[in-house]
Amino acid sequence: MNLLGFLQRKPSAPVARERLQILLAHERATNGRPGLTNLLKDEILAVIKKHVAIDPEKVQVKLDSQGGVSTLEIDIEMPARAKPAA
Amino acid sequence: MATVLVVTSGKGGVGKTTSTAALGVALAQAGQSTVVIDFDVGLRNLDLVLGAERRVVFDLVNVVQGEAKLAQALIRDKRVETLSLLAASQTRDKDALTEDGVARVIDELREKFDWIVCDSPAGIEKGAGLAMRFADRALVVTNPEVSSVRDSDRIVGLLDSKTLRAERGEKMEKHLLVTRYDPARAERGDMMKVEDILEILAIPLIGVIPDSEEVLKASNLGAPVTLSAPSSLPARAYLEAARRLRGETIDVTVPTEKKSLIGRLFGRRVA
Numbered sequence: 427m428n429l430l431g432f433l434q435r436k437p438s439a440p441v442a443r444e445r446l447q448i449l450l451a452h453e454r455a456t457n458g459r460p461g462l463t464n465l466l467k468d469e470i471l472a473v474i475k476k477h478v479a480i481d482p483e484k485v486q487v488k489l490d491s492q493g494g495v496s497t498l499e500i501d502i503e504m505p506a507r508a509k510p511a512a
Numbered sequence: 513m514a515t516v517l518v519v520t521s522g523k524g525g526v527g528k529t530t531s532t533a534a535l536g537v538a539l540a541q542a543g544q545s546t547v548v549i550d551f552d553v554g555l556r557n558l559d560l561v562l563g564a565e566r567r568v569v570f571d572l573v574n575v576v577q578g579e580a581k582l583a584q585a586l587i588r589d590k591r592v593e594t595l596s597l598l599a600a601s602q603t604r605d606k607d608a609l610t611e612d613g614v615a616r617v618i619d620e621l622r623e624k625f626d627w628i629v630c631d632s633p634a635g636i637e638k639g640a641g642l643a644m645r646f647a648d649r650a651l652v653v654t655n656p657e658v659s660s661v662r663d664s665d666r667i668v669g670l671l672d673s674k675t676l677r678a679e680r681g682e683k684m685e686k687h688l689l690v691t692r693y694d695p696a697r698a699e700r701g702d703m704m705k706v707e708d709i710l711e712i713l714a715i716p717l718i719g720v721i722p723d724s725e726e727v728l729k730a731s732n733l734g735a736p737v738t739l740s741a742p743s744s745l746p747a748r749a750y751l752e753a754a755r756r757l758r759g760e761t762i763d764v765t766v767p768t769e770k771k772s773l774i775g776r777l778f779g780r781r782v783a
Contacts, residue, residue, distance in 0.1 A: 437701020442658050443708045450665050450712060
């Protein structure tokens with residue numbers, strides 16, 4: 427390696443770290459706990475359906491884990507005027 | 513109260529068997545009655561690393577299938593009398609293990625030992641699944657390398673979902689053991705630092721084993737490094753990790769040859 431190359435040398439470890447962080451954020455969402463997201467979605471839906479008529483298609487459940495903290499995000503689109511389920 | 517500890521990683525070649533043997537010796541030398549079990553049916557190696565390859569008559573598969581009694585298959589170490597080995601079969605495959613059979617063996621071992629250390633095969637298939645299935649705690653062995661960290665992350669997910677403890681809603685205690693670490697390369701920015709791996713995997717650190725030629729020498733001899741070179745850097749790191757496993761609180765340091773760097777603290781406590 428010539429002197430210029432040595433001076434321009436960029437450490438590779440930060441690249442490894444960044445690539446892993448991006449990749450794992452994605453992989454954890456898809457296979458961190460197989461089936462858990464769907465299970466939570468079904469059960470939460472069942473509870474809400476007891477009281478409010480909602481469209482199952484308009485429910486988003488997302489599990490995320492970062493820096494040792496896991497978050498569960500539930501996004502339910504309510505009908506314009508929430509009606510009690512029949 | 514016996515503790516079942518699985519040594520696992522997902523990726524192969526990161527040091528599961530080496531670490532199982534070194535920690536098994538360390539725990540046994542501390543007076544804990546310890547058994548190490550090789551779950552890598554078809555590709556056994558724990559016997560070789562422990563120098564017991566010519567003493568295997570019966571193995572885990574024989575016991576699981578009722579062809580031999582547990583007492584016949586346990587091999588008592590000749591150097592550390594509180595250490596025993598339950599070898600894997602070399603001629604069968606992973607399908608020879610059944611969940612019920614492994615459960616029975618683990619239950620029986622719980623009666624006899626303080627520590628039951630399960631050396632998992634690589635991968636996430638049946639052998640790895642059964643090695644972690646009945647564990648109380650897990651040691652995740654990781655090299656400072658992208659493929660190893662990714663596979664470890666996958667294993668952490670499986671430990672939290674596919675073990676008996678996880679299914680019962682109980683806590684699965686996980687520990688990170690970083691192996692083949694080179695502090696000088698990490699300092700130069702050419703190897704991920706322990707802090708980077710910790711931040712990504714987010715499980716508590718139990719030890720950092722420096723990359724060392726002593727480890728290969730030890731496996732050449734069939735004597736784990738904690739036995740063949742107890743004052744070497746990797747042996748000291750394993751001995752400290754074993755003390756942390758037993759509940760002692762010692763700061764994790766990366767042992768280096770240079771005196772000035774000894775005691776470089778990470779400022780993190782182990783769980």
